[in-house]
Amino acid sequence: RAKSAGGNRYERADPEADARAITRHGLTTALPAALDRGEFFIEYQPLVHLGDGTVHGAEALVRWCHPQHGVLGPDRFIPLAEHTGLIVPLGRWVLDEAVRQARFWKHRHADGGPLRINVNLSPTQLHHPGLVGDITDVLDRSGLAPGALCLEVTESALIGADEDLLKPLRQLAEMGVDIALDDFGTGYSNLANLRRLPVSVLKLDRSFTRGMQQHPADPVDMKIVEGIVSLAHSLELAVTVEGVETAAQAEQLRALGCDTAQGWYYARPGAPDRIHSLVLADAV
Ligand code: C2E
Ligand code: MG
Ligand code: MG
Numbered sequence: 001r002a003k004s005a006g007g008n009r010y011e012r013a014d015p016e017a018d019a020r021a022i023t024r025h026g027l028t029t030a031l032p033a034a035l036d037r038g039e040f041f042i043e044y045q046p047l048v049h050l051g052d053g054t055v056h057g058a059e060a061l062v063r064w065c066h067p068q069h070g071v072l073g074p075d076r077f078i079p080l081a082e083h084t085g086l087i088v089p090l091g092r093w094v095l096d097e098a099v100r101q102a103r104f105w106k107h108r109h110a111d112g113g114p115l116r117i118n119v120n121l122s123p124t125q126l127h128h129p130g131l132v133g134d135i136t137d138v139l140d141r142s143g144l145a146p147g148a149l150c151l152e153v154t155e156s157a158l159i160g161a162d163e164d165l166l167k168p169l170r171q172l173a174e175m176g177v178d179i180a181l182d183d184f185g186t187g188y189s190n191l192a193n194l195r196r197l198p199v200s201v202l203k204l205d206r207s208f209t210r211g212m213q214q215h216p217a218d219p220v221d222m223k224i225v226e227g228i229v230s231l232a233h234s235l236e237l238a239v240t241v242e243g244v245e246t247a248a249q250a251e252q253l254r255a256l257g258c259d260t261a262q263g264w265y266y267a268r269p270g271a272p273d274r275i276h277s278l279v280l281a282d283a284v
C-alpha cells in the first residue's frame with residue numbers, strides 16, 4: 001500500500017519493508033569502503049568426480065564480513081554491487097584472489113593432478129569492456145594455466161545474448177579458459193542455442209538434484225536429467241550437478257551419467273585449507 005504524499009515522495013505503511021530498504025541502502029553505500037578495508041573473503045567448495053569421488057576443483061564463493069551485520073552471503077550484496085557497478089572491481093578482486101589460491105594449490109600438489117578453480121561472473125562483468133584484459137592480466141601475473149580456470153555464467157545472463165556479448169567469452173574460450181553455464185535448466189533457453197554458445201560445461205541447477213532426493217527418485221526429473229546429459233555429451237559438454245546433499249542423490253546422478261558434482265554431501269563451502277586437505281586425502 002503506497003500513498004502519494006506530494007511530489008515523488010511515498011509514505012509506506014509497511015515498517016518491515018522500510019527497514020529492509022534502509023538496510024539495503026546502508027549496505028549499498030558501505031560496499032566501496034568494504035572493498036578497500038578488505039571485508040570480503042572467499043569460501044571454496046569442492047567439485048568432485050562422480051566416478052571416483054576425487055576432487056576435480058573448487059568454486060570460489062564470495063562473502064562479506066560486515067562489521068555490524070556479521071557474515072553476509074552473496075545473495076545479500078551481489079545484486080547491490082551489480083546495480084551500482086561495484087561488481088566490476090569486486091569481481092576483479094575475487095578473480096585475482098581465487099586464481100592466486102589455485103596457483104598455490106597447484107604449487108603444493110605438483111603431482112596433484114588438475115585442480116581447477118571456478119569463478120562466477122555476473123552480467124555487468126560480461127558487459128564490461130575490460131573483462132578479457134583483466135582475466136589475461138590475472139592469469140599472467142599468477143602463472144596459472146588458462147585451462148585451470150572455469151568462468152561460471154548463468155544461463156539467464158546469456159538468454160538472447162548477441163554476438164557483442166558472446167565475443168569476449170569466445171576470446172576467453174579460445175585462450176583455453178572453460179566457460180560453464182550456471183543454474184542450467186532454470187531459464188527457458190532454447191536448447192538448440194547451446195551450439196552457438198562458447199561453453200564447455202553445463203551446471204545443472206539444484207532444482208533437478210532435489211528430485212533425486214526422494215525414494216524412489218522423481219521419474220520425470222530423472223528423464224529430464226537423462227535427456228540433458230545425453231544432449232550435453234553429444235555436444236561435447238561436461239555436466240556438473242549442484243546441491244548434492246545425500247549419497248542416494250550422488251549415486252542416482254552418477255548412474256544418469258553426470259560427470260562432476262558439488263554439494264553439502266561432499267563438503268560445504270569453507271576455508272581454502274579444507275580443499276588442500278581433501279586433495280591430500282585423495283592422494284593417500
Ligand atoms: P551458484 O554459483 O549457483 O553457487 C551455488 C550456491 O549453492 C552457493 O550459494 C552454495 O553455497 C550453495 N550450495 C552448495 N551446495 C549446496 C547444497 O548441497 N545444498 C544447498 N542447499 N546449497 C548448496 P552461495 O555461496 O550463497 O552463493 C549464491 C550465489 O551467489 C551463487 O550461486 C552465485 O551465483 C553468486 N556468487 C557467489 N560468489 C560470487 C562472486 O564472486 N561473483 C558473482 N558475480 N556471483 C557470486
Ligand atoms: Mg556458480
Ligand atoms: Mg550454480
Ligand code: MG
Pocket residue numbers: 182183205206242
Ligand atoms: Mg544454483
